[in-house]
Amino acid sequence: MSPLLSLRGLGVRYSGATAAALEGVDLDLAPGERLAVIGESGSGKSTLARAIAGLLPQTATLEGTIAWPGLDHPARNGRDIGFVFQDPGSSLDPVMSVGKQVAEVAHANLDMDWRAAMRLAVELLDRVRLPEPSVLAHAYPHQLSGGQKQRVAIAAAIAARPRLLIADEATSALDTIVQAEIVALIRELVAEDGMALIFVSHDIALAASFAERIAVFRHGRMVELAPTVELVAQPRSDYSRALLAAHLGLEAHSGAGI
Numbered sequence: 336m337s338p339l340l341s342l343r344g345l346g347v348r349y350s351g352a353t354a355a356a357l358e359g360v361d362l363d364l365a366p367g368e369r370l371a372v373i374g375e376s377g378s379g380k381s382t383l384a385r386a387i388a389g390l391l392p393q394t395a396t397l398e399g400t401i402a403w404p405g406l407d408h409p410a411r412n413g414r415d416i417g418f419v420f421q422d423p424g425s426s427l428d429p430v431m432s433v434g435k436q437v438a439e440v441a442h443a444n445l446d447m448d449w450r451a452a453m454r455l456a457v458e459l460l461d462r463v464r465l466p467e468p469s470v471l472a473h474a475y476p477h478q479l480s481g482g483q484k485q486r487v488a489i490a491a492a493i494a495a496r497p498r499l500l501i502a503d504e505a506t507s508a509l510d511t512i513v514q515a516e517i518v519a520l521i522r523e524l525v526a527e528d529g530m531a532l533i534f535v536s537h538d539i540a541l542a543a544s545f546a547e548r549i550a551v552f553r554h555g556r557m558v559e560l561a562p563t564v565e566l567v568a569q570p571r572s573d574y575s576r577a578l579l580a581a582h583l584g585l586e587a588h589s590g591a592g593i
């Protein structure tokens with residue numbers, strides 16, 4: 336089966352920066368695959384996610400190729416890719432009702448009239464388990480909790496039935512219980528819709544709990560790419576080992592002088 340997405344020699348440099356934010360990334364993503372992208376702050380995870388979704392700022396220069404063998408048209412964020420940001424407060428429009436914001440995505444990408452798009456929005460708010468969706472559709476973002484706002488952002492991201500969902504630290508700003516609920520929801524939605532998932536996180540334990548493969552990034556390079564079970568049982572790079580050790584609350588094994 337041909338991959339949905341194929342990256343070759345992908346690199347990104349922001350203007351004025353001394354080092355590349357991303358360098359030499361080769362990666363294929365299968366349709367419906369769940370991939371976690373992990374690494375510490377500044378390792379290039381968001382840059383990768385934004386490059387794939389075509390959301391890089393104009394100051395960024397791209398190298399290499401981003402191809403979509405699994406699509407018969409150029410990929411477009413909103414239609415083919417759903418993107419969920421870390422902070423739902425800033426990704427949602429504060430002066431538009433949440434129902435309209437979800438409907439807007441369907442209206443713009445699915446050639447759907449407004450009435451149908453609004454009906455779909457209420458269905459989607461229900462799918463992301465928001466209470467009384469037909470009432471809540473008229474609420475504004477400031478009337479919702481952080482977790483509820485993130486559910487709205489997810490509903491908007493999947494409104495056009497994209498082939499790929501990218502969650503960029505989508506649960507990092509939430510408390511642990513809400514975080515687990517949102518992860519469970521994302522997991523359920525990608526399984527139901529057969530979407531591929533790129534889950535960006537600095538938390539290897541969270542990523543390992545549901546990703547099929549994990550890509551580990553450090554200083555803009557992909558230092559390891561392996562099936563989750565393999566990476567957790569036998570990490571090849573010292574950096575992956577250190578990340579795992581830190582998350583398991585163990586001392587990183589240096590391997591030297593013991």
Ligand SMILES: Nc1ncnc2c1ncn2[C@@H]1O[C@H](COP(=O)(O)OP(=O)(O)OP(=O)(O)O)[C@@H](O)[C@H]1O
Binds near residue numbers: 349352377378537
């Ligand atoms: N818009 C930008 N302009 C200039 N430099 C940027 C921009 N965005 C990111 N960078 C730089 O690119 C590098 C990679 O950043 P990126 O945000 O992709 O990392 P990250 O792993 O997602 O980190 P975090 O978890 O903190 O978001 C960093 O050195 C960062 O400072």
